[in-house]
Amino acid sequence: MSERELLDIRKRAYQYALRAIRLHQYLQKQRDSAGWIIGKQYLRAATSIGANLEEAQASESRADFAHKLGIAQKEARECLFWLRLLTDSRILPNARLKLLTKETDELIAVITAIVVSTKSRRAA
Secondary structure, X not given: OOHHHHHHHHXXXXXXXXXXXXXXXXXXXXXXXXXXXHHHHHHHHHHHHHHHHHHXXXXXXXXXXXXXXXXXXXXXXXXXXXXXXXXXXXOOOHHHHXXXXXXXXXXXXXXXXXXXXXXXXXXX
């Protein structure tokens, strides 16, 4: 994986975290306390993606790099859970979360590709 590719995913994760903050702020203005709790859980997972990608940048080994990316991948998958729960519980309409869910899927795909690439180079 090139330095540029890692920088690109880090930027995307940062922008994703900013979107998560705005969603959380929106949910905090609503009267649904379940939405507040789910929003907080989502915010924690969403901001953790970028934090783990930043930590991976300073990893001490290829194995450490892959491990930190794996954590970012798990956090992104957790985000999907919270977004589905917000939709299925009708706290927010699917239309409001459609683009955010798509971006989450894309982050997972990119991070997964980086993990697979890193592990295959490590095994070689």
